[in-house]
Amino acid sequence: MAGPVLEMRSISKSFPGVKALSEVNLSVSAGEVHALCGENGAGKSTLMKVLSGVYPHGSYEGEILFEGEPCRFKDIRASEQRGIVIIHQELALVPYLSIAENVFLGNEHASRGIISWHRTLTHAAELLRRIGLDESPQTRVADLGVGKQQLVEIAKALAKKVKLLILDEPTAALNDEDSLKLLDLILELKAQGIACVVISHKLNEIARVADTVTVLRDGRAVETIAIGPEGISEERIIRGMVGRDLEHRYPERTRNIGEVAFEVEDWSVRHPIDQQRMVVDGASLNVRRGEIVGIAGLMGAGRTELAMSVFGRSYGRWAAGTVRLHGREIRTRTVPEAIGHGIAYVTEDRKQLGLNLIDDISRNISLSALGKVARFGRVDRHEEARVAESFRRTMNIKAPTVFTRTGTLSGGNQQKVVLSKWIFAGPEVLILDEPTRGIDIGAKAEIYTVIAELAAQGKAVLVISSELPELLGLCDRIYTMAEGRITGEVDRADATQESLMRLMTMSAASSNEQV
């Protein structure tokens, strides 16, 4: 194999309060397929954003060498001009333009601003042949399935004379057949001399196509494994991914677990747009009073989709399933119905879905239970402020007053406001979706204490998290999800990071084998 086409040397990148990457080295040879593995938040996407110029030169430390020359990309265009193209998980195609128009978008065959349709169409047809996509270049992208759209993205990359192709979770949205086709195409491109960096959670796919695997953990490249002709076992990759320290201290709990309080049975949800796709597929789970139950799963496993769908069908199209509270079936078809039955959902996306950032702390806390501070439809603003003030003290929300706008708070304090809102609503069942994402260690510990306290009060708590140590430290029982299914249920005492990761990376095919 030739020398490295890409070398990233000791790349470090910080966000306020978080070190996303520290001293990462990555080296990709010409014609190599290089896989990047790691848990959610390990820094894979950040590293690729540094490489492709999404984070411009100067916003990170370290050096990038491409074809032996140092590169200082100021934006994506600059990196594309050098032949580095990134294809994101969410495809960036314009649905109502044709394949040909999409392939050459921003890169048109034109002279003096006038497009030559002849050249556009012939060149597009040629590219489609090269990737093996049997469609007319004039077909609208909206009329293609997701698998073919993914191929159009690759054709678009080829049109830019790609030398290094970066694929972020390329098969996450594809079915098995389309996935196989895509993997074959990656091997085909490799044979044509195009290097590839693939970010993937699906370890069987990595084992199939990759020559080298680099494992990232907590912003560091922990190891780079060359895959020999004998292949690599999934166990080997998992060992690298999960070797995280149990750095946090989790509150001591006296477990007082009662009868089953909350049950979800055979819950299935369709994708909101692509109705053929089951995002959640026959999931069943239960939580007891005073119990903290975790859901582990990688990106796209369907955890958030399950939770939001149960909470007033806030995501996708419900297909089947029932919810029971204390053994009685309840209706949770709208959010007010779900709240009325004592269910609370603390979103993973507090800025978009959790808070009104232009409003103050007190009004955010009272929003889901305004009736509690109102009489005859009149909100008692003094009472509201008093409630908010008591939460500010007990939750230790760091803000000058409860009239501070939530948009100005740090992530940890924003999360405390969202938690306060739902605690104030007085639920019996709390679903916490990534409750500690993107917040500092101090605030994390405080939130763990709050969660433990809620369980001690007899509430049923469901925690969705990407951090396995967090689930192991906090939960009494853990479910694992992959590709929309519950793939396992493990008692805390029997669970290890390795055993969970094995269940989380179990693809539909292999789980069928096990059954």
Next chain:
Amino acid sequence: MAQTEIIPDSSPKAPQAGPSPSLGGALARALRGNVRQYGMLVALALIVLLFQIWTDGILLQPLNITNLIQQNGYILILAIGMMIVIVAGHIDLSVGSLAAFVGAAAAVMMVKHHVPWPAAMLGALAIGALAGAWQGFWIAYLGIPSFIVTLAGMLLFRGGTQILLQGQSVAPFPKGFQNISSGFLPEVGPHTDYHNLTLLLGLAVLGVAILQEVRGRRRTASYGLELLPLGLFLAKLAVVTAAVLVFTLLLASYHGVPIVLLILGALLVGFGYLMRNSIIGRHTYAIGGNEAAAELSGVKSKRVVFLAFTTMGVLAALAGLVFAARLNAGTPQAGINFELEAIAAAFIGGASASGGVGTVLGAIIGGLVLGVLNNGMSLVGIGTDYQQVIKGLVLLAAVGFDVYNKRRAGS
């Protein structure tokens, strides 16, 4: 990311008066919270002062004050509704046409069918509610953008007006109906140099306002929340008192309080209270601020948006009635460009184009800024051509100032 100051936990429960800050600091903080509204209030005062000098005192003469109120009443009514719609994150382009349509319907009822005017008014308001509900249905429940639905409504109601009136003006109206726009409170009691009822009303308003302020302050103190320093509080009371007294005397030295001012006052108090203190008002702000988060908090956003448009319909109907009464005719040309004036008033008065921000009082202040500009510029003889140019620039400047301020605040 903005770093927030870390406050050490102070002793719980004990109602603390706060670490009494400096007067300037408190003033700055009070102002910063409502830059736009205080800013516009100050701007309004400056504009009034400017034209008062420029017109050699004509602007604030009792007759002109009365004119100002009667000329702008219907726009201010529309501005209140528009503010609610904009706070919810929407827009309504149809209000001018709807006002014309309702005015026409009332005219036909009263003049052609001899319906008694109070019944005709109620009927007209019901038509407004129906029209608003119609638009609200398409917007809230079918998810069609309000810009499109109300653009369609603008054409629909304008056409409907012409159909109803068959291109003709319909007039005249009974005296009682005309009074809602051009009438005054009756003169009662012994003869004085001033209008007696107006004086009493002014004093009553002043009394209630002061009482409310003092009670609010006492409650705030009892909850241990931070108070405006006493000096500042007294200064605020003094300014309010002076403003109310001067305004009352001005009106009382002419014909007294116009009926339309009473209507406006009631709407200002009623809708101000609704938006500030009611659950549905709070939900409206939450939807405009972040609709997805509001829905996940259990807010029935569709219903709230539907009701906002229904309310807008009723207010547009009321504005249409007031305008028709002022003209003493239902005409096909009524209400043209009213929607633009109302939208401008709301934005000048502090609404945010992305929703979630704005107050009813702000809408009134914004409307008055436009009204005083109109009136003042006419008095000094600036043509309507230049008036429009200047009003356009004022709108741009007001919103630009706000955007600049927010950016500087780093949010």
